[in-house]
Amino acid sequence: MAKSVRDQLRWDGTLSDPHDTPGVKGKAQARKELAAIGPQLADLQERLFANGKVGGDQRVLLVLQGTDASGKDGTVKHVVGLVNPAGCRITSFGRPSREELAHDFLWRITNAAPSAGQLGVFNRSQYEDVLVVRVHNDVPRPVWRRRYGRINTWERRFVDQGGTIVKVFLHLSREEQQRRLLARMEDPTKHWKIGPDDVAERQLWDDYQEAYLDALNACSTDVAPWYVVPADRKWYRNWAVSKLLLETMTDLKLGWPTPPGVDLAAMKQQLLGVS
Ligand code: AMP
Numbered sequence: 602m603a604k605s606v607r608d609q610l611r612w613d614g615t616l617s618d619p620h621d622t623p624g625v626k627g628k629a630q631a632r633k634e635l636a637a638i639g640p641q642l643a644d645l646q647e648r649l650f651a652n653g654k655v656g657g658d659q660r661v662l663l664v665l666q667g668t669d670a671s672g673k674d675g676t677v678k679h680v681v682g683l684v685n686p687a688g689c690r691i692t693s694f695g696r697p698s699r700e701e702l703a704h705d706f707l708w709r710i711t712n713a714a715p716s717a718g719q720l721g722v723f724n725r726s727q728y729e730d731v732l733v734v735r736v737h738n739d740v741p742r743p744v745w746r747r748r749y750g751r752i753n754t755w756e757r758r759f760v761d762q763g764g765t766i767v768k769v770f771l772h773l774s775r776e777e778q779q780r781r782l783l784a785r786m787e788d789p790t791k792h793w794k795i796g797p798d799d800v801a802e803r804q805l806w807d808d809y810q811e812a813y814l815d816a817l818n819a820c821s822t823d824v825a826p827w828y829v830v831p832a833d834r835k836w837y838r839n840w841a842v843s844k845l846l847l848e849t850m851t852d853l854k855l856g857w858p859t860p861p862g863v864d865l866a867a868m869k870q871q872l873l874g875v876s
């Protein structure tokens with residue numbers, strides 16, 4: 602049997618080539634497979650939603666991390682475009698507000714977590730607090746060091762409560778990031794995406810890579826492993842993230858529930874005027 606995409610992309614201690622396409626030969630094959638993945642994912646998400654409606658506790662959280670221009674927004678658009686947005690809960694995490702800063706770093710994460718039946722998508726996440734915060738020395742080292750364990754505890758709790766987490770690091774090459782940032786600058790319809798610090802942040806590339814490696818190593822657990830998705834090719838990224846979700850949600854073995862208290866036979870008789 603072919604190795605699952607989860608097995609191929611699960612973090613194993615070494616970063617893959619961002620230009621690689623493990624599990625798929627080329628764009629044409631990816632497009633063909635995606636045409637089949639879309640309806641399957643939509644079906645699974647509807648089952649998840651249906652189960653949540655009748656008291657099931659299962660929920661799914663897709664966490665997207667990656668440097669600027671790694672394709673987080675594009676991935677959200679693609680994945681959510683395959684399913685019913687009514688069952689999705691999408692949250693983008695930016696610089697914390699004053700209120701958020703007054704709370705523990707996991708406060709806004711807990712508030713945004715999907716509830717039963719929902720497919721949650723985090724565009725950036727709890728990991729910013731061991732990435733950008735670390736790189737910029739926003740808190741002392743002992744404080745961010747403790748956060749890896751705290752994140753693991755939070756994720757385990759989420760899983761204990763019926764959650765399933767798919768954590769994706771969109772692994773972009775430095776060269777491709779430069780190309781994409783340049784393309785943004787040259788296209789007036791993309792200027793809105795540019796932040797004043799984008800180039801300065803890029804100069805901290807090595808610090809970010811080191812912080813990413815530590816986060817992958819410290820927080821790839823059995824209950825919530827990290828997946829590294831080579832992100833230089835957008836078509837591959839979309840295929841891989843969809844496939845990771847598909848494999849994960851297939852494993853949930855979601856059936857079609859009947860609400861408790863619904864006696865179908867009796868109701869059918871009543872509907873037909875038999876009794
Ligand atoms: P964007 O994703 O382009 O909208 O930018 C969001 C910005 O918010 C990025 O520069 C992130 O690094 C930053 N950000 C997200 N979470 C945090 C955090 N916990 N602390 C500081 N900055 C953050």
Ligand code: MG
Pocket residue numbers: 669794795796
């Ligand atoms: Mg940005």
